[in-house]
Amino acid sequence: xxxxxxxxxxxxxxxxxxxNLSLTFSKGKLxxxxxxxxxxKTTLFDLISGALKRPSGFFNMLPxxxxxxxxxxxxIPMTLKGxxxxxxxxxxxxxxxxxxxEKMKNNLNDNDYEKLNRLRKMRMGDMSVGExxxxxxxxxxLLDRKLHIFDxxxxxxxxxxxxxxxxxxxxxxxxxxxxxxxxxxxxxxENVDCDIFFINKGELIFQGSYQEFVAEDKDRNPNKAFQNxxxxxxxxxxx
Amino acid sequence: xxxxxEYFKYFNKENLANKMTGFYTLIIPIAFMLFTNYSWINETxxxxxxxxxxxxxxxxxxxxxxxxxxxxxxxxxxGFLKVFSFISGSKTPIIIGKMFSQILxxxxxxxxxxxxxxxxxxxxxxxxxxNVILLAAVISVPLSFLALVIPTLSVRQETIAPAxxxxxxxxxxxxxxxxxxxxxNTIFTIxxxxxxxxxxxxxxxxxxxxxxxxxxxxxxxxxxIVIYIGIGLLIINRVGVTSLTQR
Numbered sequence: 001x002x003x004x005x006x007x008x009x010x011x012x013x014x015x016x017x018x019x020n021l022s023l024t025f026s027k028g029k030l031x032x033x034x035x036x037x038x039x040x041k042t043t044l045f046d047l048i049s050g051a052l053k054r055p056s057g058f059f060n061m062l063p064x065x066x067x068x069x070x071x072x073x074x075x076i077p078m079t080l081k082g083x084x085x086x087x088x089x090x091x092x093x094x095x096x097x098x099x100x101x102e103k104m105k106n107n108l109n110d111n112d113y114e115k116l117n118r119l120r121k122m123r124m125g126d127m128s129v130g131e132x133x134x135x136x137x138x139x140x141x142l143l144d145r146k147l148h149i150f151d152x153x154x155x156x157x158x159x160x161x162x163x164x165x166x167x168x169x170x171x172x173x174x175x176x177x178x179x180x181x182x183x184x185x186x187x188x189x190e191n192v193d194c195d196i197f198f199i200n201k202g203e204l205i206f207q208g209s210y211q212e213f214v215a216e217d218k219d220r221n222p223n224k225a226f227q228n229x230x231x232x233x234x235x236x237x238x239x
Numbered sequence: 240x241x242x243x244x245e246y247f248k249y250f251n252k253e254n255l256a257n258k259m260t261g262f263y264t265l266i267i268p269i270a271f272m273l274f275t276n277y278s279w280i281n282e283t284x285x286x287x288x289x290x291x292x293x294x295x296x297x298x299x300x301x302x303x304x305x306x307x308x309x310x311x312x313x314x315x316x317x318g319f320l321k322v323f324s325f326i327s328g329s330k331t332p333i334i335i336g337k338m339f340s341q342i343l344x345x346x347x348x349x350x351x352x353x354x355x356x357x358x359x360x361x362x363x364x365x366x367x368x369x370n371v372i373l374l375a376a377v378i379s380v381p382l383s384f385l386a387l388v389i390p391t392l393s394v395r396q397e398t399i400a401p402a403x404x405x406x407x408x409x410x411x412x413x414x415x416x417x418x419x420x421x422x423x424n425t426i427f428t429i430x431x432x433x434x435x436x437x438x439x440x441x442x443x444x445x446x447x448x449x450x451x452x453x454x455x456x457x458x459x460x461x462x463x464i465v466i467y468i469g470i471g472l473l474i475i476n477r478v479g480v481t482s483l484t485q486r
Binding site for chain 2: 046049051052064065067068069070071076077079080084087088089091092143
């Protein structure tokens, strides 16, 4: 999947959300989109997925049925049970070949299967934020798609839940699938084989591995590297 | 089809969980009916279909426009439509599943309302029930298609929900308005969904209670139904899955 000099502007916005953005995503690695709030990350995901109508400059994009797109948040009634959501995700799949329970048995390790089964019996409102997010991500990861998009899947989670969600997403990466993810929690990328794309005000200001990214700070602190990139390259790109 | 059934089941559970909806669409109309027609408890009027039909019309419009149209708009704004249209490969099973779930809910609410007021006021519960079931069976799908206009609007739910309640009350209060012109009255019946629903209820009541049928009124209502379904079919592809009020 390739983007070449993509420009995008919302109708009511005076500024471009994406400006001359060129990047290439690869399979077999986690593709990470970084940027400040409002940098254009979700816009980019909406365009890649086709949720927003794409302008010119998008190449080798996948059709909707090959894409699974996890949004940052969406409202769910807390009175419903985890099982209602598991079934909703797995039984509404377009290319459904097995039941939700069979799919879980066939694709989960013992620990995850046991945890998912426990959460299925609980009301959503009785779960912790981390458990709800894990249930959502773990269930979405059972869907077999060529492109998975995760928009800040670890936001608001404690370190243990974050670790679980990252492990689950990382397990999705293989040579036949694109996995795209945005995050603001940079330390969690340390042990992940990933390509980082740093977007600022709709423009790409950095592309490289995690090691190359942290090299932007003398102490190899990813948060400092993030700030240095914004100050140095973000400022230079905008005169 | 399986996807639509799965969404139908999900939205049924959501309706059961949402107790406030029952308050607006059932408890308030029953309370208002009792309050405004208290004298019926002592003496049942000879003809009560015009009053009962107005209440049915209010319940139907509220359930369809608010419970379906505005609910879809909320699902668009909170990301539900986006997430699940990618899981299902299309938004259509969600829209249709929600439609039939809301129609089922409407049947239950109308049934409970009719039986309750029927027993309270000692009305003919059997014929009233047949009347209202036929009414809901004919009008619920066309009104649901018309309600698809709502999720194409670029407005926030906080703005549209109270505004629509006022619009529905206004529409229901004008159902018997006489423009002193049969042509304008006919056009009004077609463009005002409350007037169409109300007139259909009276038309059905003529069939159920008197075994008579006004063919001209039947044709007007049929034209309205075809127009509503046509509008829905034309507009269904314009129901977006991304928020129209946030960037």
